[in-house]
Amino acid sequence: MDDLTEMLKGTLEGCVLQIIGSEETYGYAITRRLNELGFADVVEGTIYTILLRLERNGLVQVTKRPSGLGPPRKFFALNDAGREELATFWAKWEYLSSRIDKLKEGGR
Amino acid sequence: MDDLTEMLKGTLEGCVLQIIGSEETYGYAITRRLNELGFADVVEGTIYTILLRLERNGLVQVTKRPSGLGPPRKFFALNDAGREELATFWAKWEYLSSRIDKLKEGGR
């Protein structure tokens, strides 16, 4: 699938929130997970900027743990604000995707 | 629904293409149509920049016609390149929305 960059704007952050919400994890693993899920072109740099933003916005709780396999990992977990943000994201996604699907169906 | 701005990136242009593809129309009417369809906060300025971009990228055929109700209207219709771009857009949308829905369902 060719370039999805623009379409990912606004949704990729939500995807990261969802992944963090389902289990405490770290940047490198999140990137691999997204790649597996079909977001093939997403690279680490992108995920790290998103994680830094989540941290800055107070949506996650961060814990640094040694890895035994490379440098220490920064584990991310959602806090209450993060869970709320995730719910908002899904509400927006439902809203948007329903409108667009309607438009596709001939949309009157 | 609160701010969808970021989520619309990359999709709004496709929506405009779809509307133009279903009937030859002009900027002001496209904006009203989108508002009706639930894209409530989309404003004229946004649509005009998209229309200028479509024109610049050679995806539309433009015809100016007098209105009898205000200034003349610029009618837009898809050309072959535009129809191709529209098909690409829907393919991307299908791809992306299926991945995201899968992620939402617990996505492993």
Place this chain on the structure above:
DNA sequence: GTCCACTACTCCGTGATACCGTGTAGTGGT
């Protein structure tokens, strides 16, 4: 007959976001 509302188009600057390339580090295998 002057003001206002509605239609219709244009331009410019702003902010948010994903991407890219590069760099730094730690561990383990050959």
Place this chain on the structure above:
DNA sequence: ACCACTACACGGTATCACGGAGTAGTGGAC
């Protein structure tokens, strides 16, 4: 010693939707 893989960080770039302001044309209210 070198290389591959893991893991994080940073700085610059392009794209896009938005906001605001401006310009025009028509017709109705008073």
